[in-house]
Amino acid sequence: MKKLFTLIAFFVVSITFAQNVTITGTVTDGESGEPLPGANILVKGRASGTITDMDGKYSLSVSEGATLVFSFIGYTSQEVAVGSKNVIDVALTGSSLDEVIVVGYGTQKKKNLTGAVGTLSSEDIGSQSVTSAANALSGRVSGVQLIQGSAQPGNDAPTIQIRGIGTVRTSVDGQNSDSAPLVLVDGVQSTLNDVHPNDIESFSVLKDAASAAIYGARAANGVILVTTKRGKSGKPKVSINSYIAFQNATTTPSMLSSYDFARLKNEAQTNTGRPEVYTQEELDLFLNGGDTRYSRTGFFDEGYRTGAPLQNHYFSVTGGTEYVKYMFSAGYQDQEGVVIETNSKRYNFRSNVDVKVSDMVRTGFNISGSLTDSNEPNYGGLGVTQFIRDMIRKAPLNPLRYDNGYISSGNVVLAGRTDGAIHPIGLATEGGNDNTKYYRATPNLYFELEPVKDMVFRANGSVYVQDRKQSFFRSKMTVSDGEGITTANGLGEYRETDLLSTTSTFELTGRYNKTLGKSTLGGMLGYTSQAYRQDFLSASNEGYNNSLITELEGASLNPSVTGNASEWALESFFGRVNYDYEGKYLAEFNVRYDGSSRFGENNRFGTFPSFSVGWNMAKEDFMSSLKDVNELKLRASWGQLGNQNIGNYPSIATINLDQPYVFGNSLVGGAAARALANPNVKWETTQTSDIGLDATLFNYKLSLTADYYVRKSLDVLLSPPVVATLGNLTPPVQNQGEVENRGYEFSLNYYGNIGSEFQYSVSGNWSHNDNKVLKLDEEFLSANKVLTKEGYPINSFYGHVITGIFQSDAEAQDAETFGAQPGGSLVSAGDYIYEDTNGDGVVNSDDRVIIGNPNIRNTFGMTLTADYKGFNFRVLFQGVLGRDVENGVYGTDGLRDYSNLTTAFLDRWTPENTDTDIPRVATGYKYNNSLFVGPAISSAIVDASYLRMKHIELGYTIPVETISKLGLSNARVYVSGQNLLTFTKFVEGYDPEDAMTFNNVNDSYPQAKSFTMGVNLSF
């Protein structure tokens, strides 16, 4: 760091001068021939330059042999060597006209695109510091929803949904993976966790069926194509990007202090006719101190770290000759978590080599790999999630350590009580460590043959190997109840697991393009096969007396071992034809014929067709008078995609061998069927219709994309329940039901400048999605809270409506007498009033109604950038409008045992405080106010909408002449902040992005807000 500042100081004082010649000329729009006022002309490698006048003319003094760079916002830059010329006229073309984007099995000029594809380039991402590549998509691409959930280092990949949830099975299993899109990195099925963000050249998100149909069976939830950087001809270019950041939790849960807890616990005991637990003397000790056995500190001061450091370093070399081009990179990230005892290191490398063997033959070998090494507290075998939950749920009654120096066992000696758990901070710091390592490698070899111009055959093979090695060490602890000491936290337990998975892919494609007069016809045919296998092994031992040896050989009590394996395979044929008439009329047809091992012989193969058309209206004569319209394209598409996410063997009936029993005091094996199979199960089909519009206006300054889509999932794969008299077996997967996602998306970019020095851009996007189950034979309720039912969104909250709080016992008993409470539970003043929605005089499970929708309705993002004389500023806002989440911390479980409550309960109902919507406190199980196990209640459904300043950054690019002496071609320093500002009405103390699924806001790893300083250097 110190070195860097010395360098910068040096650059600032060194300025050079040279002898000049004068160049004049005009800069025009290449399409219309109109002059371009305000275009930039810079001398390459120097800070000097000028801009064109109102007629597009310029005049500039330069040294001979210089190179001029002509640029204009929205247009592709051009470089012209001065040579002996005195007049240089330049026609620039709109950059969007040339923009080439990556699509399935190929590339396409954006102007010829007929499907709905969202893109994000490395320039757009800039130096935004994201710990996981997927986070770069947040707020950037319309139609893409990121649900963050846990932000734990090494485990912070968000859940990605493209255009909503299409498959009902998600809600059956509670597994979001079923709605996750297919991710391909350079054409190889992979995960975004594997890629260093700086390696990424571009993202392409294939949103509609027409774009994604070429991926057939796996593409129902959309496709994300990631392209990594590749070498270009020229001398080696070295890039170094480094930053360090300091992170804090965005917000800290606000829980009752020991004094308030004890006070409310007493009140709750009294409210339910029980004796008080804490004496006045004890309350005083909690409030004022005086006895170290009575704690006065909450958990979060020690459990959360402030200024947790994060550093990320990236190094790459690119370059090449006519015959060989290369890109090597290496990345390193070291992140301490905002929760103590959590951290993660990640090492990445990548090598992309392309070789031109002859004019006809090209080949290349790419390999990338990574190691992620993450730690978290073992925490009694339950990990950091339970640690966070305990910091929220446990009352902070005991000190971390007693005066004898030992960690509290959870006993409160004086009162003879116990909360039965070692102090959370003590258990987290001394209870052992869990480690997860992911080793990933993806070698990929290709050959390309171009026997005739524009006819290319390509074969490539790749293997994606991932090995997850985990170790779990639960160490014995010595704890104290304030007097004696005792051992706790198990027997000293160690477990090691290994999950090796490989995906081998082979692909063969051939493509040919032919221009005949005004028509261009292109075609592609391909074959691919893919095989997956995973092998799992787990072994454990117990009896570790200390933490010195954490290997399996370190003990020999209760040894145990288990393992399993599974496989699937795919085989597919696909093809594409596209037609283009004068760039005006575009049409494309795709088809894929997919076979999967997951389906029985009867339905092994499925066909997925799609077609799309486009009309570039701006090229029509009748539009030529509209000078402000540079481009205007209408698109329409229709297509079908498949979903095979149903487990590996749904069509095969099996007998499980994991049903043991005990005879003669020894374990013996047992066998039984656990699940029903359906030999006729077939693909779920998702059918998407999309109409869209792309426009570019005002000299390419404003571009706009809008889409409207209807996405229907047909023959939805789900497991409707079957009667238990079949043997209490897992229901077979069946094809039934229909789900619809319908929505629109806008994105807009505006580039502007004030003079030649100040440039700015505004870009924004908005996506709306409505989810609805169109057909479903059998509704189903998950976790007693969310219902999937015909006519409603998937996973709608289903429960009781709370209309208020009983203000008097008489009122409450009246209601009780008339059965107007669920199950006729005992109620008093201060308890919730449940609505008798069907008016039958009794409140019971029949009164439950839909009370919320956890599906995200709107997502939006906005980016502003400004550049002035080497300074650049950018800010990204991102948000969600319309998402309901159950507040899992609200009321937790009503002061049962030693469960803490949020400070919201300081405003609970009491006879003195009646104007509140927080019910009275009560001990133990009270059906009325508790949502611990009961059905959802409307008062606990909260709006998780938010607007967040995701990223703000100020950078300075040091002028080239200052740094060129050191061989640097680019040097930039910046400071930035992440998640610095959030506007939300979500639960106080919780981050709206914490909520992964519908109701687990109470144990999510906290989001970080961070302050970053970084530098980007190129040689």
Add this chain to the structure above:
Amino acid sequence: MKKYIAFILTALCLGCADLERYPLNSIGAPEFWATSDDATLGINGVYNVLAHNHMYRDFMRHSDALADNAYSQYSFNYYLEISEGRGFDASSVWPWNFWKKSYEGIVRANEVLLNVPEITMAENTKNRILGEASFLRALFYFHLTNLYGDVPLILSKQTVEESLVPRNPKAEVVAQIIADLDFAINNLPPSYGPSDLGRATKGAATALKSRVYLYNKQYSEAIQAANQVKALGYDLLPSGSYKDMFLPALENNSTESIFEVQFLGKTGTGGVGSAFNASSGAIQAFGDVPYSPLQELVDVYETGDIRKDITVLQPGQSFAGEEFNPIRSQTGFALIKGVIEDPTITDDGDANFVVIRYAEVLLNLAEAENELNGPTTIAYDAVNQIRNRAGLDDLPTGLTKDQLRTAIKKERRLELAFEGHYYFDILRYGASDLQASMENVTSVTGHERVYDPKLLMWPVPQNEINIDENLLPQNTGW
């Protein structure tokens, strides 16, 4: 050009994917049921169901909390809803869990009974396995008839399409239970070698038959079956062994115990430990004892009854070397019958669950004899054997039939407390006993129990009716 085509074709074949993929961790159903090993694995898989939470690992033991023997504070187990009659309806979880688990066992037993006859194997082993399956199927159906009355009688393999069945009359199901038990009696051995200890015996089937007849008021048959058990050589253990009968010290190895659900403490993956052992640790370490004997039970013990201190931990007493702190229990008492005295056990424990023992057979005999022939010597003698072993004197002579019935009920309640009998006994005694049992509980504030005649039977689970309307009509009152 030719060589390119050759290259392409070669590459294609290299890439050929085999789409025939079969499970690697489990056997395809058609390949199973081929050898005697499969038959053994299959019958063991039926026993496996017994060790589940919703059967003997948790529910049966704690079913006493559904009557006035105990209180369960944990709402998520639904004991409260059922015991208090509040919030208990056809959608409640317990009736569904128990229904599901019972049919899981029944269908597994059916699979054995349908497939094992086809296997070529030693005839005596085959018959024994078929006998075990018949016994277990009878046990599962017996529980079902006690809680739900009429239930579907499933004896063959069904497809999803065939599965929407109606309920069969209880009498028809009971007849099948008796037939299964008779088959078991004829095919099961009286005892096993060391490695098979825990399998159902001729005695288990005979004793269960006496219970089934008693429950169905076929008293002479109940007496006959009880006498047949005695003839097999079973007897009561001495007083000094009473406590250990429920602990690993004596499991599977006493003249009194007839059938036990087998548990083994922590043995790594696949271990089958009993949940209730965990309460040992709970008494010492946790904030609240989840299942607590009620004051109303403690009051029933006569002075000198050794069973009181073996069953209930009371204030002032110590357990596992530590004085019991009654604040940890909602009732001030903790259950210790069958709980291993080892505070380090906070997870699965070793102790078996005694399902059938000779003391019950004697009480079956006493009750059936009294109902059939009045207060005879046979009835007196059977009850007095139980009382004497508990350290109590003989019953006073000259009791009327009603008085003796009351005495037998009390003895059954105390002797078999927390062994999965009391709640079922209360249900079969009928409405007035259930009402008395519920209204008797006043010692836990805020948990008064509200009687409703419908509570005599559980509702057919609504989740099942939702799929199969043929299960209607629902039981009375639900």
